[in-house]
Amino acid sequence: MQSCKFFGYLARAAPGVRPQLTNHYNMALTYYKTEDQVLLAVDCIIFGFDEEELKLVLVKRSMEPERGKWSLIGGFMKKDEDLDQAAARVLETLTGLSDIYMEQLYAYSKVDRDPGQRTVSVAYFALIDVASHQFEGVQLETAQWFPLSQAPHLIFDHNAMVEKAVARLRRRAMTMPIGFELLPEKFTMRQLQALYESILDKKLDKRNFINKFKSLDVLIRLDEKDMTVARKGAYLYRFDKEKYDRKVEEGFSFKL
Amino acid sequence: MQSCKFFGYLARAAPGVRPQLTNHYNMALTYYKTEDQVLLAVDCIIFGFDEEELKLVLVKRSMEPERGKWSLIGGFMKKDEDLDQAAARVLETLTGLSDIYMEQLYAYSKVDRDPGQRTVSVAYFALIDVASHQFEGVQLETAQWFPLSQAPHLIFDHNAMVEKAVARLRRRAMTMPIGFELLPEKFTMRQLQALYESILDKKLDKRNFINKFKSLDVLIRLDEKDMTVARKGAYLYRFDKEKYDRKVEEGFSFKL
DNA sequence: CCGGTTAAGTGTGAAAAACACACGATCAAT
DNA sequence: ATTGATCGTGTGTTTTTCACACTTAACCGG
Known part of the structure; x- marks a missing residue:
């Protein structure tokens, strides 16, 4: 930001002192030396x-x-x-x-x-x-x-x-749909919900949950299904990072 | 919490090493010495x-x-x-x-x-x-x-x-009715609202604001009025810290 | 191949919260 | 007594939140 910020703390500690340009470095050393390091x-x-x-x-x-x-x-x-x-x-x-x-x-x-x-x-x-x-x-x-x-x-x-x-x-x-970091790239709604339930430590309603997320518009439903999870299979979703970032910039809120 | 926590960082830095009880202190010193202080x-x-x-x-x-x-x-x-x-x-x-x-x-x-x-x-x-x-x-x-x-x-x-x-x-x-720290002990609704408006940097509706705060039930309206502020005078309020603390414990939320 | 089983997907109505909004009351100053 | 400034108050509308139950798809086993 600025070019010479050398005396930041010195200035505060000894506002009355006016060092000459010739001994900035020494004074700073002296000053700093008296401070504890951890x-x-x-x-x-x-x-x-x-x-x-x-x-x-x-x-x-x-x-x-x-x-x-x-x-x-x-x-x-x-x-x-x-x-x-x-x-x-x-x-x-x-x-x-x-x-x-x-x-x-x-x-x-x-x-x-x-x-x-x-x-x-x-x-x-x-x-x-x-x-x-x-x-x-x-x-x-x-x-x-x-x-x-x-x-x-x-x-x-x-x-x-x-x-x-x-x-x-x-x-x-x-307050924000964080949590994608905790999931694989492709995930089912059930997984996402289970994640939120375990973070918040409470049960959530399946329909309300999915509606909420749909309205946020940061998920992409893929054509694939995860067939291991149920007879019927469950749609896989992907997180739409672009849309998400755009919304973050616009400062969107989100409440669960 | 525990009694002897001495080897916390040592343990992590050199998990393979198993120091004897007799030289804990020296080892710790040696270890710590190699680390930078700031x-x-x-x-x-x-x-x-x-x-x-x-x-x-x-x-x-x-x-x-x-x-x-x-x-x-x-x-x-x-x-x-x-x-x-x-x-x-x-x-x-x-x-x-x-x-x-x-x-x-x-x-x-x-x-x-x-x-x-x-x-x-x-x-x-x-x-x-x-x-x-x-x-x-x-x-x-x-x-x-x-x-x-x-x-x-x-x-x-x-x-x-x-x-x-x-x-x-x-x-x-x-998210919480902070801001009382920024006001004198007794204050008018107008002041409180002006404070919130300047924190949030936007205009708020007078009636909605007062209703919201009333429903929170953390203010006490005094019988005094501040007559300097208007012909009619404005009621003074006081913050009810006890009620507030109780609500914080119950984990109340608050949205403006 | 057919009935049974399992978990997935889906929509609506009721309740609560948020919001927009306008006028009468008070008192001091003139 | 009139004026002017600011305070205080309540209702109807919209939006959001919440509770809630049945149908669907596919696999499995007989």
Whole structure:
């Protein structure tokens, strides 16, 4: 945006001081040096859907102490990357998955949240379709899908992170037709409804649901049918990303 | 929650390693040492309302270079405080205001967002009633209220922060009767409506607005009238925090 | 090949919420 | 006493939401 933004924080901290051009750099160094630095972690709440229910990935700690304790996957942000990149890297490193929908959730910063060292953690949540994104790699010997309702106690403040992520996912689901990230490319209405039911944790009426979605006009009904699911077979649908994006720009609302 | 959470990140980073109980601490130190630390800043978007329109506080940088550039108020988080505390401290230091509604907004982390040094900034937004919270102190020689629509270009990514804060405020206003923070304790319906109109940036119908709020049942009409505002005088209302909190727990929705 | 079984697809009417809309009341100032 | 400014109020219309039950297609087994 601007060219020289060097004294942003300096200006605020010492508004009376008027440094000369000759020593900007030193002053900044001096100033910054007095400030504390902290470790910045990212933790990922990875939601998945597998035709039945909403799940999340947890990793089991395999060593003492705390053997048997579960945790979100996480890692530290490096100096040469931003938080989004760190979250994507952590996800890829630990699951082999890339190009996944991720969204920043909240920064957790309680002083004693990590007894090891002062760490601030920024939680991210990710959405993936379980079936079409099988994990690869040994890292995940310890990782496991948990049905949301059966998630165990987690270390640190990870349970709070999960709760907040669920709340966010729920709000997203109710206000915009998110959730396609959680389904395969082609899906049936039944699957979509099951997804919404498990996100919102309540039963929805079949007809009202389909009507609502039809009126949103972001689905394309294909000529194919999924014959495995019923004698009669169920139409497959595809998400119309273009129409969706156009509607997002127009700022459409959506209520379930 | 649990007692010994020490190896949370270690476990994830090196799942194959199984440290002995005797050297937990050293291993953790070694591990943590290899990770980068960064400066963590907080920047505050301070919204205010003064009977007419929505404003925000900006501080003018008074020294070269960048003289005349505006910025949000901000500062760095210290090791012995969390982000909420840091935000409250920054707000109090620079404006003398304490006990103000604040909410974490988003963490900004682009590598080059602050050319001075690698800094991640967590934005907070605050809501205050301009009239009953006059600034004190010299610090604010450089601070100034700006009507939202007339806010200037800001340093770094501060404009993006403001945009996001406005979006959040708008969503809040539409889904829960927030905004009482922005009004004096007693207020007229007209003021409340003017506030909502300036948050949502559109005209609302007087009768529908009052009906909507009446049906929410979180306002108490006082016997007093504000006679300055019209010949006839306008009823004063008070926010019923108890009822409101009860409703929030029941998870009420609200749409404007 | 025919009847039985299973899940899919489909539309309407009632209730609730949202919206548009206009005029009389009050009091101060002149 | 008249004027002017602004407050306060209620109803009818439209839109959205919700509840609800039967027919259809295809496979399966006898």
